[in-house]
Amino acid sequence: MDANWTGRATVPSPGLYPHQWGWDSLFVALGLARHRRDRAERELLSLFAGQWSDGFVPHIVFNDDLPRDAYYPGPELWRSAADPRAPHAVRTSGLINPPLHALAALRLYDGERGRSFLARLYPALAAHHRYLASVRDLDDSGLIAICHPWESGQDNSPAWDRPLGDLRPPPAAYAPSHPLHGPATGEDHDRYAWLAAVLRDAGYSAGHLRDEHPFAVQDPLVNGAYLASLHALAEIAALVGADPVPHREAAERVHAALLERLWDPATGCFRAYDLRGGRPLPVVTIATFGPLLDPDLPAPILRRLADLLLSSRFAGAAGYPVPACDVQAPAFDRGGYWRGPTWINTNWLVWHGACLQDLPVVADLLRGATLRLVRQSGFREFFDPFDGTGRGGHDHSWSAALVLDLLGAR
Numbered sequence: 001m002d003a004n005w006t007g008r009a010t011v012p013s014p015g016l017y018p019h020q021w022g023w024d025s026l027f028v029a030l031g032l033a034r035h036r037r038d039r040a041e042r043e044l045l046s047l048f049a050g051q052w053s054d055g056f057v058p059h060i061v062f063n064d065d066l067p068r069d070a071y072y073p074g075p076e077l078w079r080s081a082a083d084p085r086a087p088h089a090v091r092t093s094g095l096i097n098p099p100l101h102a103l104a105a106l107r108l109y110d111g112e113r114g115r116s117f118l119a120r121l122y123p124a125l126a127a128h129h130r131y132l133a134s135v136r137d138l139d140d141s142g143l144i145a146i147c148h149p150w151e152s153g154q155d156n157s158p159a160w161d162r163p164l165g166d167l168r169p170p171p172a173a174y175a176p177s178h179p180l181h182g183p184a185t186g187e188d189h190d191r192y193a194w195l196a197a198v199l200r201d202a203g204y205s206a207g208h209l210r211d212e213h214p215f216a217v218q219d220p221l222v223n224g225a226y227l228a229s230l231h232a233l234a235e236i237a238a239l240v241g242a243d244p245v246p247h248r249e250a251a252e253r254v255h256a257a258l259l260e261r262l263w264d265p266a267t268g269c270f271r272a273y274d275l276r277g278g279r280p281l282p283v284v285t286i287a288t289f290g291p292l293l294d295p296d297l298p299a300p301i302l303r304r305l306a307d308l309l310l311s312s313r314f315a316g317a318a319g320y321p322v323p324a325c326d327v328q329a330p331a332f333d334r335g336g337y338w339r340g341p342t343w344i345n346t347n348w349l350v351w352h353g354a355c356l357q358d359l360p361v362v363a364d365l366l367r368g369a370t371l372r373l374v375r376q377s378g379f380r381e382f383f384d385p386f387d388g389t390g391r392g393g394h395d396h397s398w399s400a401a402l403v404l405d406l407l408g409a410r
Helices: 022-032 037-048 101-106 112-136 158-165 187-201 206-211 220-240 245-262 286-293 299-310 344-356 360-377 397-408
Strands: none
Touching: 022 037, 022 101, 022 344, 022 397, 037 101, 037 112, 101 112, 101 220, 112 206, 112 220, 112 245, 220 245, 220 286, 220 344, 286 299, 286 344, 299 360, 344 360, 344 397, 360 397
16 A cells, blocks of 8 residues: 555556546545545545536546556546646546545544544535536436446446447547557457547536437446445535535435336346436346445345345355356356456445445455455455456555455454
């Protein structure tokens, strides 16, 4: 963790990911909260330094001290400097990440000092949630939509194969692949870059997102994170003397929409919903367990999710759970980026949800399996779910940070 600290933020992995990624920084803050709260606070403040005036918080805050080709796609794809809403001091991407921001901030509360920090951060957190509710709730259901696979935190998940396959961009519109940076290159990566350029060329506008943008999906993990942060934001509001009621009402709406739109009673799982195609997506992934972060999840649904998690489709089939995709799905790939491997951050999310839902058997399984992974293979980016081999980046920050949190858990 110290080696990956830049003085302003923690990079995910040296060399491979040299900028600040929001998804990673939230897990870093969660992991450092018990041990280095000063660093955790600076991590969140650095991330919110990239916030736009409309409340949007980007998934990357770029380090302008690095060479232009340090990572592809870099600032030149997003062109945030040309948008009057973007901050002047830093350049950013134009995408969100799963909104765990308030949950991470609440973890830093430890009395009066923590209250002072939360009071400082609360307006930015509230603005981000206003952006999500006003710009990313594309069908007024209460659920927020991702407009690019990278916004899900599960970049190459097979869940996105169908909506991506429906896109028909001209080949000339693809951005050039950059084989030196990032785990996914070739046509898929180029298609992702093209989709980002479509969003950029539309000025990241709410109207474009609602009516025209070709990719719009309501993901259960993203919305589970959103719901968890709404509950956390209500707690923060009460701590700092603000009104928690709007956040609680928003949480109730998201809870109802999760059950109505994303729960599939026929198969006993939560599925992502493709707004453009008007259909649930067929592949079941680790995201189906995102609603474990809902404290009001009905008991019958909770039992079915726990059964699915422990079944031969997920933890029951893997020596090192939890695989990122249903192992019985045709698209499962034990070595494919977000298409099968086990990740420490999703293990942590499922563990946190199991603790919240009072599922000690599941929580103990996840804690033990996660610690065994890093004991065997180190702090890797992701792992083979069958033999525990480490894959992807080395010295990955969220893997180390979340192990710190698991070691401190009681």
